[in-house]
Amino acid sequence: MSQHYPVLLVTVPLLSAFIISGLSWVKKSLCFPVALLALGTSVFCAISLLFRVLDLGIVEYHMGGWMPPWGIAYRVDLLNALVLVVVSSVAFLNLFATHKSVQRDFPEKMGIFYVLYVLFVTGLMGITVTGDVFNLYVLLEIASLTAYALIALGQPDSAPLASLNYVFIGTIGACFYLLGIGYLYIMTGSLNMADIASLLPPIYHSKAVLVAFIFCMVGVCIKMAFFPLHVWLPNAYTFAPNPASSVIAPLMTKVMVYVMIRLVFSVFLPDFSFHVLHIDHAIVWLSCLAIVMGSLLALNQKNIKRMLTYIIVSEIGYMVGGFWLGNRLGMSGAILHILNDAIMTLCLFLAVGNIAYKIRGLDFVHLKGLFRKMPITMAAFVAAGLSVIGVPPTCGFFSKWYLISGAIQAGQYGFMVALLFSSLVNVVLFFRIIEIAYFEPMETHHRVVAMRDVMEEAPLTMLVPLLIVAVSLVAVGIYSGNIVTHIILPVLPKGIG
Amino acid sequence: MEALIHHIVGKYNYWLYIILMMIGLYAMIAKNNLIKKLVGMNIFQTAIILFYVSIGCKKGATIPILEEHGAHMGAHTIKVADYINPLPHVLMLTAIVVSVSTFGVALALAVKIYQKYKTLEEDEILMRLREK
Numbered sequence: 001m002s003q004h005y006p007v008l009l010v011t012v013p014l015l016s017a018f019i020i021s022g023l024s025w026v027k028k029s030l031c032f033p034v035a036l037l038a039l040g041t042s043v044f045c046a047i048s049l050l051f052r053v054l055d056l057g058i059v060e061y062h063m064g065g066w067m068p069p070w071g072i073a074y075r076v077d078l079l080n081a082l083v084l085v086v087v088s089s090v091a092f093l094n095l096f097a098t099h100k101s102v103q104r105d106f107p108e109k110m111g112i113f114y115v116l117y118v119l120f121v122t123g124l125m126g127i128t129v130t131g132d133v134f135n136l137y138v139l140l141e142i143a144s145l146t147a148y149a150l151i152a153l154g155q156p157d158s159a160p161l162a163s164l165n166y167v168f169i170g171t172i173g174a175c176f177y178l179l180g181i182g183y184l185y186i187m188t189g190s191l192n193m194a195d196i197a198s199l200l201p202p203i204y205h206s207k208a209v210l211v212a213f214i215f216c217m218v219g220v221c222i223k224m225a226f227f228p229l230h231v232w233l234p235n236a237y238t239f240a241p242n243p244a245s246s247v248i249a250p251l252m253t254k255v256m257v258y259v260m261i262r263l264v265f266s267v268f269l270p271d272f273s274f275h276v277l278h279i280d281h282a283i284v285w286l287s288c289l290a291i292v293m294g295s296l297l298a299l300n301q302k303n304i305k306r307m308l309t310y311i312i313v314s315e316i317g318y319m320v321g322g323f324w325l326g327n328r329l330g331m332s333g334a335i336l337h338i339l340n341d342a343i344m345t346l347c348l349f350l351a352v353g354n355i356a357y358k359i360r361g362l363d364f365v366h367l368k369g370l371f372r373k374m375p376i377t378m379a380a381f382v383a384a385g386l387s388v389i390g391v392p393p394t395c396g397f398f399s400k401w402y403l404i405s406g407a408i409q410a411g412q413y414g415f416m417v418a419l420l421f422s423s424l425v426n427v428v429l430f431f432r433i434i435e436i437a438y439f440e441p442m443e444t445h446h447r448v449v450a451m452r453d454v455m456e457e458a459p460l461t462m463l464v465p466l467l468i469v470a471v472s473l474v475a476v477g478i479y480s481g482n483i484v485t486h487i488i489l490p491v492l493p494k495g496i497g
Numbered sequence: 498m499e500a501l502i503h504h505i506v507g508k509y510n511y512w513l514y515i516i517l518m519m520i521g522l523y524a525m526i527a528k529n530n531l532i533k534k535l536v537g538m539n540i541f542q543t544a545i546i547l548f549y550v551s552i553g554c555k556k557g558a559t560i561p562i563l564e565e566h567g568a569h570m571g572a573h574t575i576k577v578a579d580y581i582n583p584l585p586h587v588l589m590l591t592a593i594v595v596s597v598s599t600f601g602v603a604l605a606l607a608v609k610i611y612q613k614y615k616t617l618e619e620d621e622i623l624m625r626l627r628e629k
Contacts, residue, residue, distance in 0.1 A: 008621045134588055141595045148602050153607065158628075160609040161622060166527055171538055175545050178592065183547070184583070186552055 002052065005045040006061040006074040006129055009084065012041045013122040016050020017115050032099055035114040039092045039121060046084040053081045054486065060131075070130075075131030079265070079491040083258045084485075086342045091121040097350055097465035098243030100458075101357050102375070105241060106153060113153065117247065122145040124255050128424040133181045133267065134191045136175065136259065140223070144170045144471075147252060150244035151236050162235035169232040173222030180215030183208050184267075197382065200268065204276045213268055213277070217260065224256035224316055227290030234297075234309040239268045242356050245305070246349035249312060250342045257319045257338055257360045264323075270493050274446050280324045281412075287321030287465045290314060290417040290486050297423035304355075304362045307429060308348050311388060314422050315341050322403040322413050328496055330406025334486045336480060337399035343476060344396060347384035347469045354466060359490070373456050377464055378437055380470040385430035387473050391425050395477035463491035510551035531607050535600065542596040543604035553582040558585045579592045 016038035023030045053076055054058055061074040078086070081460075095117065102113055123143025130136050148170070152163040185191060187208050188199040203209055217410065225233040233253075237245050294314025301307040308464055319341070322334035345496045354377040359366055371378045387394035400419060407416040457463060476483070505512060517540060525538025547575060561580040614622050 134591075138591055138595065141599070145598055145602055148606070152606055156609075156613060158626060160606045160613070163530065163624075164603060164606045164610065167599065167606065168534060169540060171599055172522070172525070172540065175542055176594075179545055179548065181548055182585075183553065 002048065003059075005049045006059060006076050007063070008047070008128055009042050009045045009088070010039070010122055010126045013038045013118045013125065014369070015473050017118045017122065017261040020111060020118060021115045024115070024299040026108050028107075031111045031114045031277045032095075032102075035095060035118050036092075037183055037377075039088065040120055042088040042125065043085075043092045046081070046088040049076055050078075050085050051399040053078055068159075068192050069190055071109050071157070072135050073131040073194075074129045075194070076105050076129060077360055077491065078224070078487050079261070080128045080258070082335070082487050083255065083338065084125060086122065086339055087124050087128060087251055087255065090342055091117075091247055093465045093469060094243070094247045094250075094346060094350065097242045097462050098246060098353060100462055101353060102243050105356070106253075107241070109153065113150070113243070115385065116146045116150050118149060120247070123388065124251055127255055128258060129463060131193050131195060131266075132191055133184065137178050140177070140204060140259075143252065143255075144174060144475075148246050150248065151242060154241040156241045158235070159239040159241075162232075162239045164230045166236040169229075169264075170302045172224070172236050173219045173220070173229075176215045176222065177219030180212045181220060183212035183215065184356070187212070191263075196267050197269055200272065204272050209268075209272075210277070213272070216263055219255055220263070221320075222295075224253045224260070224320075225313055226316055226320055226412060227286065227293055227313060230290075230294075230313045230316075232307055233313060237309040237312070238306045239444060241283040242349070242353040246346060246353050249309070252346040253312060255343050256322075257316065257334070260320070262337065265491075265493060272318070273332075274326050278301055280326050282485070283324040283411075284321050284412050284415050287324070287454065288319040288414050290317030291321070291422045293419040298429055299425060301364055304364065304367065304433065305349075305352055308345070311348075311429070312345060315388075316346075318403060318419065318422075320401075321418075322406060325403075325406045325410045325412060325415065326496065328489070328492055329402050329409055331492055331496065332484050333399050333402030333406050334403060335488045335491065336484060339482075340395040340399045340476065340481070343469060343473055344384050344387045347380060347473060348388070350462075350466045350469060351381035351384065354462050355381075356455060357458050357462065358446055364436055367437045368431065368440040374458065376457055379468065380466045381432060382430070383473055384424075386434070387477075389430060390428045393477055394473050395480060396473075398477055505620075511548070514544045514548040514551070517541075517547065529619050531610065532621060534619075535603050535607065538603065539596065539600055542592070542599070545591050546592055546596070549585040550590070553585040559610050 013340060016034055020031045020034050023034060054250065062068065063072040063074070066072070071423050102110055108114065120143055123139045126139030127136055127143060129138060133203045148163050150168050181191070184196055187203055187206060188196050190196050190199060200209065222229045237249050240248060253388060264270060291314045294310050294312075294317060298307050298310035298314065303309060306402050309347070315337070319334045322330045322337065354368065355367070355374065356362055358374060359370075383394065387396035390400040392398045400423065404419055406418050407413070407419065521537045521539070521541030521544060525534050525541065528534050528537060555578060558579055558581045561583045563575065611617055612623065614625055615620060
């Protein structure tokens, strides 16, 4: 049984999506338990897979018994085992946490929502687990198509337009990636990552390989919303329904960062990406720009959810820049930040979901006096905010520490300055919200009864997952040393200093 | 000059796909009507399908169906150059499915937008959004 974990991760959610879509015709209340069961199975498979990889090394699974260069192979090493655990647990926790608001916000579309949700997670899991570049494209499109539909479930005024713009840009991104694979296929005649990696070194100086690299990278950068290509993200994530945005925002961009790392580590190899092409400095400078511009644009926002989306844009800059620093410290920081940023973003968006469950409107003016009304939600929000800023016991501090040490070691002081600048801006961003929510008197004009000092928290099923995530912020922070030495450092290829 | 002509005529499939792709990209960027943008997106995807299909082609080769089978297999060596490469074509079956479903999702979104705003011109929709 346990040798089938890699494929069960993907097939269980995929098949349960069909079951859920059938059930939504018969009995809507059954959709949620089936989705919960499917994603629970995925979490279990992912965690046991991580332990298996820690014990035995790389796990390979050959689809239908076809050997790798011909058949599709799933290949799990520590890097994707870690990302799989992140994806499955974030999706599982969020599914549990948002059930109440799904029930309230779109009861008649509940079945469709869960079908899309489970398919979205299937796509992301598949992207992470696969060892075949074309298979990755197909699963990427599954994840993207479901994300478009999930986003379009949001506010009827603006969500469809935001989603349509995401469709246009996302399609360009995926097509660029497909084109890049086409050039790789022309040059090597293979689609298996390991096979391509073994065939590429003699033809590193070919122009077609260069074109393949550029197309793949630009495609992935569009999908992850790397700064000049980020324009689709804020609208899409702001207008998406809260239960959907709190799974798309933490996962989609981070999985795409993983894809970038995977392409560099296992397809083009670091040797080509860092030594044959000299683009690492340029990308680090671009990510400095991403960090600074993301932070500045976030300062300019009046809506809490919109502000968070711009923080995501700047966090993408952290990960891309840290990775292209090209040393062990920077790369470990970037990989650790995939984990940390997923947890932080989940915590922030779940808190925003809870707030939106109780008050109408997420502009700053609506947040007045919120600490007295929802103390637990706001406490979790502040914890995640501190982590984004990078205050020591929380996990955000540790990945930032690795990134900054990596920047100093690589002599990229511009990147260090950008990181510190964005930390300072984050201080302003979060303390502004804390000030509004704590010190300003409660907004009473939209309620008939004055509700001063009345606690009105979100329901327990929404609070408990939020608290679990908030605690894991600190727990991951404390254990980040172990995570780096046992999981992240063994992943890095040998040639990296 | 002759080298240039050789460059263009000899690799005409690549030139065609690039031209098609640019037409699609231009429509997606410059057109104001959402349906025209969608058509541009479809042209863009089709260009890539054309690219893939053309790279499987070989001069003087036939379709990849082997006439010898059963016990005789292995007795003959199969000349690879006699058969076109079917793999890119098979890949494109998947890509066509993807592009059709993307088009479907996008059209559904366009319908939703039309129901809300009674227009598909992007500037009018944006104006309406700004008024609020």
